[in-house]
Amino acid sequence: MKAFTRLNGLVCPIDRANVDTDAIIPKQFLKSIKRSGFGPYLFDEWRYADFGEPGMDCTNRPKRPEFALNQARYQGAQVLLARDNFGCGSSREHAPWAIEDYGFRVMIAPSFADIFFSNSYKNAILPIVASAEIVDRLFKECEATEGYKLDVDLESQTVTTPGGFSFKFEITEHRKHCLLNGLDDIGLTLQHAGEIKAFEEKHKAAQPWLFGA
């Protein structure tokens, strides 16, 4: 996994509550057996006027100009600004794969859906929960200021606006450690393989039917 330490990134606003993972990456793209290449289809139905199919070349597809990702001022954005319950619905990790593949590394919202939230960390994306007031303020500033960038520092757990306003965010030590060092969980967990084995044997002795054929 890529490490994440600090980012000064252009912000793109997606001003809707309850954005679901079907909207983030529609089901037809889930047929891929790869992890990469989903970025061009991120928000496919909101972004393009035609029906997207896997493998399509998106460069000449008709775009919906009103959608933020299609607007010149948001090209190259790395920070996705969203509303409540972002990423609800399906557990598809194709959603964070698409977000990361597009180029986003940070998401800020008042709340995220649980599974999407944990999937994001596994893909070197930092989801930041901020109060509804702060998120509202960021939406307003972003709307008013072309080229609006946020400075996100994981070490100090701080986000700073161009105007110098800053706020802190929470993250568990485990996730912070993994992101800062670009570590994925499997290698870390396997350092405890002996403990897992010991637990497994005890568990099997107590409830053998859980292991039955």
Place this chain on the structure above:
Amino acid sequence: MAKTLYDKLWDSHVVRQEEDGTCLLYIDRHLMHEVTSPQAFEGLRLAGRKAWRNTSIVAVPDHNTPTNHWDRDIEDPISKTQVDTLDANIKEFGSLIYFPFKHKNQGIIHVIAPENGATLPGMTVVCGDSHTATHGAFGALAHGIGTSEVEHVLATQTLVQKKSKSMLVKVEGALGAGVTAKDIALAIIGKIGTAGGTGYCIEFAGSAIRGLSMEGRMTVCNLAIEAGARAGIIGVDDTTINYLEGREHAPKGEQWNKAVEVWKTLHTEDGAKFDAVVEMNAADIEPQVTWGTSPEQVLAVGGNVPNPANEADPVKRAGIERALQYMGLQADMPITDIQIDKVFIGSCTNSRIEDMRAAAAVAKGKKVAGNVKLALVVPGSGIVKRQAEAEGLDKIFIEAGFEWREPGCSMCLAMNADRLSPGERCASTSNRNFEGRQGPGGRTHLVSPAMAAAAAIAGHFVDIRDSRN
């Protein structure tokens, strides 16, 4: 201190805990389908790892599989590749149960695991699928996970998790006639919202929940994720134990007796504390119909579509306006005036035998309305299908003008050929009414199986309680 059911399930599976509360949780059952597993197996292969315990795996292709013309195999080459990839991965890494495409017991993963006795009380269950919450009906801790976590469970038999908060949703009293588990679940989502359960494990309790069959309980737990909760659970009682007895992978003989002893302790103790409590009166719950593009946008069938002008919160008002526009509905119109184009009875929410029976009871001797272009009934598994056919339900559906299909996820998420065309409106027993969920531009209204069948017959939504009179 008195423990909740969630405490018991959690505590009995913690392998180790970090200082920040992050735990390694041991996983007993790993369910898989073709959509969210290929990248996980590929990751294992690239790292030269094996499956830690392949007898924990129960797998089936369900999302991409066609529900008719099985003689033609899978015609979509990309879908076929994904299903073939699951075949190859299971062959390479092993499993306890694998029902390939066209196997007589193939079906939706969340239907086949319980009906084969592979979901047991006291288990931790995961699947790369958010509707894994279904299995909580058995007093099991069941989480939907992402593909990286699928790979993690394959490689380590554990999940890195922090304990959630706990919520008790208590539904007391008797349900009215024509009101089902689906209506309970939709009413709960309507009350607490699609993010109401975010960060929580929800325990469903109360006499109305205890009065449900296992299939009804699975429907309720299945929809926990639509309330934002990664897991929904129900304590074990005689209904649970009676359902499991004799199922193929359930324990037998002396093991069964020992298991039952343990299972009988799987309930919340008196005086245990929850972080949140929601109480509902079953008698107040009416048949539900969603009108918008989020499961929380739901009303009793006798209601009228909301008017955004009455909503003070600007984000919510914009949400209502957008939903009305997408759904092609007028503010204040009665739900029963909404005409439908298609009907879908199926999905991991409502495709079990009792769902089939409930829909057939409404359809019996009637005809699908002329304005309904397609009414699909898709049983959840080969076992459900054969049982329904043994009871003659297939004939009832076919005579009424429904199509009786082969098992699979089908039009719940339209990854196969079953889908809505832009603008088409569907009465659906599935779980998500998101934009484009059942096909780009498609409009979904979530209802119970009986309500879907009644809408098929009338051509618009009707109160099932009226059509029974």
